[in-house]
Amino acid sequence: MVLAMSRPHKxxxxxTYWFRARVPTDLVAVVGRRxxxxxxxxxxxxxxxxxxxxxxxxxxxxxxxxxxxxxxxTEREAHEFASIFYVQWLNAHRDNPSQQTFWDTxxxxxxxxxxxxAPPPNHNLGVNPDSVWDLTLRFAGHQKMKDWCWTQxxxxxxxxxxxxxxxxxxxxxxxxxxxxQRASLVLEREARxxxxxxxxxxxxxxxxxxxxxxxxxxxxxNEETKLAARQGNSLTDLVEGWWREAQAAGRKPxxxxxxxxxxxxxxxxxxxxxxxxxxxxxxxxxxxxxxxxPSARTGKIPAAKTVKDSDLSALKAVFEWAVMNGKIPDxxxxxxxxxxxxxxxxxDKGFTDAEAKAILAAALAHQQGKESLRxxxxxRWVPWLCAFTGARVGEIAQLRxxxxxxxxxxxxxxxxxxAGTVKTNEAREVxxxxxxxxxxxxxxxxxxxESHLFxxxxxxxxxxxPLQGLKNRLAEFARAIVSDRNVAPLHGxxxxxxxxxxxxxxxxxxxxxxxxxxxxxxxxxxxHVTSKTMAAEVSKLPAFDIAELQELARxxxxxxxSSAGAKGLSKSK
Numbered sequence: 001m002v003l004a005m006s007r008p009h010k011x012x013x014x015x016t017y018w019f020r021a022r023v024p025t026d027l028v029a030v031v032g033r034r035x036x037x038x039x040x041x042x043x044x045x046x047x048x049x050x051x052x053x054x055x056x057x058x059x060x061x062x063x064x065x066x067x068x069x070x071x072x073x074t075e076r077e078a079h080e081f082a083s084i085f086y087v088q089w090l091n092a093h094r095d096n097p098s099q100q101t102f103w104d105t106x107x108x109x110x111x112x113x114x115x116x117x118a119p120p121p122n123h124n125l126g127v128n129p130d131s132v133w134d135l136t137l138r139f140a141g142h143q144k145m146k147d148w149c150w151t152q153x154x155x156x157x158x159x160x161x162x163x164x165x166x167x168x169x170x171x172x173x174x175x176x177x178x179x180x181q182r183a184s185l186v187l188e189r190e191a192r193x194x195x196x197x198x199x200x201x202x203x204x205x206x207x208x209x210x211x212x213x214x215x216x217x218x219x220x221x222n223e224e225t226k227l228a229a230r231q232g233n234s235l236t237d238l239v240e241g242w243w244r245e246a247q248a249a250g251r252k253p254x255x256x257x258x259x260x261x262x263x264x265x266x267x268x269x270x271x272x273x274x275x276x277x278x279x280x281x282x283x284x285x286x287x288x289x290x291x292x293x294p295s296a297r298t299g300k301i302p303a304a305k306t307v308k309d310s311d312l313s314a315l316k317a318v319f320e321w322a323v324m325n326g327k328i329p330d331x332x333x334x335x336x337x338x339x340x341x342x343x344x345x346x347x348d349k350g351f352t353d354a355e356a357k358a359i360l361a362a363a364l365a366h367q368q369g370k371e372s373l374r375x376x377x378x379x380r381w382v383p384w385l386c387a388f389t390g391a392r393v394g395e396i397a398q399l400r401x402x403x404x405x406x407x408x409x410x411x412x413x414x415x416x417x418x419a420g421t422v423k424t425n426e427a428r429e430v431x432x433x434x435x436x437x438x439x440x441x442x443x444x445x446x447x448x449x450e451s452h453l454f455x456x457x458x459x460x461x462x463x464x465x466p467l468q469g470l471k472n473r474l475a476e477f478a479r480a481i482v483s484d485r486n487v488a489p490l491h492g493x494x495x496x497x498x499x500x501x502x503x504x505x506x507x508x509x510x511x512x513x514x515x516x517x518x519x520x521x522x523x524x525x526x527x528h529v530t531s532k533t534m535a536a537e538v539s540k541l542p543a544f545d546i547a548e549l550q551e552l553a554r555x556x557x558x559x560x561x562s563s564a565g566a567k568g569l570s571k572s573k
Contacts, residue, residue: 007458007465008040008048016041017048019055026299027066045460050236053260057268064293065161073157073168078175080271081156085176089183097187149173149180233275233327239263242321253464254421262314265290275328283315283333291338308338346486350495355482357549358556359383362481364546365553371473378454378470379477381441383493388433388541390497390515391415393490395422397470398463399453404445410535411442415516419452420463428516431535435543504540514538 008017017040023031036059040051153172157164243256267273269286290307294300302311315333322328351359363383368376378397385396396413398420404413416427432441445453455466471490478489494515501511512520513529514537 007462008045008052010048010459015043017043017045017052019052019059021056021059024063024067024299027063030066053264054267056261057264060265060295061268062159062161064295067294067299070163070165072165073162073171075171075175078171079178081160082172082175082179083271085152086179086183089180090186093187094190097191145177146173149176152176233322234273235263235267235275235278236273238275238318238322238327241325241327242318245321250425252421252425257464258310259314259318262311263318265311266315275322278319278328278332280332280336283336286315287312287336287338304338304340308340312336312338347484348495348499349487349492350497350499351482351487351492355484355487355492356387356496357544357552358481359478360387360544361549361552362477362556364549365557372456374452374454374456375470375473377444377448378474381444382454382474383478384436384439385413385441386490386493387497388436388538389413389430390494390501390511391430392423392494392516393471393474394420394467395516397454397474398467401445401448401450401453404442404453406442407531410531411437412531420467422516424516424518426516428513429531429534430514431531431538433538433541433543439546500541504537504542506537506540510534510537 009020010017019038019040020035022035023033028034038055040048040055042048042051150169150173153169153176154164156172156176157168162168239256239260242259243251246256247253266286269289270278270282287307290302290311291304292301295302312333316331316336319328319331319333323331360383363380366376366379371379382393382396385391385399386393389396395415399413399415400419403416403419404411406412411432412429413432414427414429415422417425418427451457452463455463455470457463458465475489478492482489482492497515498511501514502508509524510529510533511517512524514534519525
């Protein structure tokens, strides 16, 4: 799994924020490096977050196109990509439209009227273009225009991660030529004083030019276009406006991150940031696109449930807020959904005893490699804490030193939104199992530095980004041991805890209080489960045989392929 660097990176010397991302493993050979970087050209943290999301969407599209392999682009795609040239050409000449002398509006339609099946000009081979490309056009300079369109087409295809085949370059070059011609016709009318309502404002300084051959992917184009679009009812503005109100109402930052990412992907898909231009058909096309396009990070197509519950829910919520606040006339995502079928259940969602023992044995024997001290500690302790608390892995991974306390002779961890994010947005205390004390968890906490035990917050105090990275690494750690894809590598602990808790005779209300489930009834909201009661019930959970786990760890280390043993284990259960 490739770990995304999911926050803007501040340059320690200049203070400018940068985008950094690891190239998916299957694309490293194609891209030519393992990591890409790009300056976000701002020192503002808030602006950097917006630009980071935009560049992330652009990079994801680039990777998706590379992964799809050779294909021919459609004319519609080409014209959508080439629309940037239309706006940029207007900007270049709008102040003085009569001075436009570089493009003859009468000949744009003839540029591609001859010998379209001939190969492109190749100046590097020393071939005379006139001898391989039939040029019987009527005006001087046509070949120069044609070469310019061809060069821009090649660059634009490279920017999008699309194959630079002859047919693709020809299709794109035609679209660029048409975009310039349309812009020239507008300028011709404006030179006569005929101004047209609804034409785009001036936003860019120049058309994109060929990038240096050392670039892995092209520099971000049209920054000013995006900034100008936000002056009206842009999609970006809608998300930010929704969040200001939702934040005041107590919605969690993780929801904002999810919704914003959906809109970033939508903006990249549509090719614009104008909320007023989004129609119902656009949302349907976006839904279909998400259901058919592999993720740039994982290489997998998003699940239908993800598209329904994450993407469409985000669009509906933000657009509905925009309608209620007079930003747009109607909700283009209303009543659009994905019908889900019932998936086949091949096994229980919780770890089996054998799988739990295998993961805990690996955690017990884990030795630090090149990873940080906190990541090493997380792999050592988080699986054990999840096994005996049934907590969500994120709740455990964000624990701080001050969240581990002793009261009335019982060791307790405090799971609180103050440390990061909690699904219910409510703090709770969980008593620790005696085996965790015997293994030395309180001693580890005592020896740790202040603040978070398993992660290092970002320079601005942000926890969500580092937390997600740590969860990815913990998932990789567990998945290397239990390869069965029918059980979640992190959430499997939570399901298993419920099973063994019921087997141990722990009352349902106490199990729910330990795990942080919402109350099932009004009666459950009266009174609270004390740490004394909780400690007594938690101690009913069976301890693990440490000698058995140590033997499992030794056997795993002796195996030539340690993952093979885990795969066999998963399949046999």
